[in-house]
Amino acid sequence: MEKGIWGFTILIVCSLASRTEGLGMDQNRQILGFQGNAGDALDDDPVGRLKVFVYELPSKYNVDLVKRDPRCLTHMFAAEIFMHRFLLSSPVRTLDSEEADWFYVPVYPTCDLTKDGLPLPFRSPRMMRSAIQLIASEWPHWNKTEGADHFFVVPHDFGACFHYQEETAVERGILPLLRRATLVQTFGQKNHVCLKEGSIVIPPYASPQRMHAHLLPPDIPRSIFIYFRGLLHDGMNDPEGCYYARGARASLWLNFKNNPIFDISTEHPSTYYEDMQRSIFCLCPLGWAPWSPRLVEAVVFGCIPVVIADDIVLPFADTIPWTDIAVFVAEKDIVRLDTILTSMPTEIILRKQRLLANPLIKLAVSFPQPSRPGDAFHQILNGLARKLPHGSSVYLQPGQKVLNWTAGSVEDTYPWEK
Ligand SMILES: *[C@@H]1O[C@H](CO)[C@@H](O)[C@H](O)[C@H]1NC(C)=O
Numbered sequence: 001m002e003k004g005i006w007g008f009t010i011l012i013v014c015s016l017a018s019r020t021e022g023l024g025m026d027q028n029r030q031i032l033g034f035q036g037n038a039g040d041a042l043d044d045d046p047v048g049r050l051k052v053f054v055y056e057l058p059s060k061y062n063v064d065l066v067k068r069d070p071r072c073l074t075h076m077f078a079a080e081i082f083m084h085r086f087l088l089s090s091p092v093r094t095l096d097s098e099e100a101d102w103f104y105v106p107v108y109p110t111c112d113l114t115k116d117g118l119p120l121p122f123r124s125p126r127m128m129r130s131a132i133q134l135i136a137s138e139w140p141h142w143n144k145t146e147g148a149d150h151f152f153v154v155p156h157d158f159g160a161c162f163h164y165q166e167e168t169a170v171e172r173g174i175l176p177l178l179r180r181a182t183l184v185q186t187f188g189q190k191n192h193v194c195l196k197e198g199s200i201v202i203p204p205y206a207s208p209q210r211m212h213a214h215l216l217p218p219d220i221p222r223s224i225f226i227y228f229r230g231l232l233h234d235g236m237n238d239p240e241g242c243y244y245a246r247g248a249r250a251s252l253w254l255n256f257k258n259n260p261i262f263d264i265s266t267e268h269p270s271t272y273y274e275d276m277q278r279s280i281f282c283l284c285p286l287g288w289a290p291w292s293p294r295l296v297e298a299v300v301f302g303c304i305p306v307v308i309a310d311d312i313v314l315p316f317a318d319t320i321p322w323t324d325i326a327v328f329v330a331e332k333d334i335v336r337l338d339t340i341l342t343s344m345p346t347e348i349i350l351r352k353q354r355l356l357a358n359p360l361i362k363l364a365v366s367f368p369q370p371s372r373p374g375d376a377f378h379q380i381l382n383g384l385a386r387k388l389p390h391g392s393s394v395y396l397q398p399g400q401k402v403l404n405w406t407a408g409s410v411e412d413t414y415p416w417e418k
Pocket residue numbers: 136137138139140143
């Protein structure tokens with residue numbers, strides 16, 4: 001399974017006919033939960049609103065993995081590493097576990113790459129289990145809540161379902177030991193077993209240094225109307241073209257490859273980031289997963305994201321005014337994409353571009369090093385702070401057990417060794 005720069009190695013059920021009906025923009029607005037100026041929370045300051053205890057785990061759960069394979073620092077799942085580094089020196093960190101509101105378990109489940117650099121999550125459940133066993137035996141906090149005041153960063157395709165194929169991910173469900181914890185994850189789709197209530201949906205990681213290195217002057221004319229570069233058909237994993245992107249990308253190619261207002265191709269030019277800055281609309285269709293780093297890149301480069309992924313839950317949707325800055329097109333409406341975009345009134349396009357230029361929005365989807373107030377790290381903390389104070393259901397009676405340590409797949413209970 002090739003996992004190229006564009007791709008997601010996830011299999012999705014071929015059910016093109018049964019997708020939800022198309023949504024108008026107003027319906028999208030309701031579903032995503034925005035009311036007008038929700039963007040005000042973008043510059044909330046989490047400092048003083050929560051205290052986080054960072055467990056000190058043996059380095060085999062985190063830094064050793066990065067030493068062994070530094071490719072983890074640049075792939076789209078790198079938030080698990082940078083969040084750890086950020087928290088170690090964050091003012092919300094407390095060294096006194098007794099006064100903590102939240103407990104953070106620094107494991108890098110996506111940094112266990114194959115020789116070819118593929119972040120396959122097959123061993124992640126064992127690693128998680130091993131780390132949880134360790135903290136539950138050496139500290140008193142896990143047993144008091146069985147993880148309900150703990151959080152984990154699980155950025156892989158389907159989060160803590162830990163599988164790249166959707167069917168299998170759904171069948172597995174969230175790793176049983178993580179079912180009381182708060183999950184900080186990239187995967188976001190409504191009514192999906194791999195996104196539980198209370199999870200925090202974050203942007204995928206796109207290297208801020210790399211994007212910055214390609215910045216053009218802000219007044220560069222946008223001469224490309226619709227831009228897309230990426231996989232249109234995953235011939236290796238989906239030769240018949242029935243599963244990949246639920247057919248959405250194949251349909252894009254089929255319908256618009258010869259349309260002069262569309263600049264779409266599978267070729268990855270060295271001017272990719274410059275081209276986004278010269279474009280008005282950047283297509284962000286689903287791939288193997290509903291999300292891709294394109295969404296972040298489009299926002300950073302001020303290109304209006306055209307989100308084609310039914311039921312997607314976007315990162316920090318309670319804070320970032322996605323409906324104001326992006327365009328949402330239902331998968332079934334791809335055939336009308338040219339009409340939808342050409343008939344959009346100029347003042348709406350200009351308004352979206354103006355809002356996209358807001359540096360607070362760009363910052364909120366970025367993981368800069370060093371961190372800056374308002375960036376994605378701070379938005380994660382804001383999300384955790386908004387969940388406080390913990391309700392009484394978080395705390396168990398002494399001796400009470402809710403989670404079943406042996407539930408789930410048998411392979412997940414095998415020892416994890418490095
Ligand atoms: C937490 O509970 C487990 C049994 O579920 C036990 O083995 C462990 O020792 C307990 N941890 C502490 C710190 O008491």
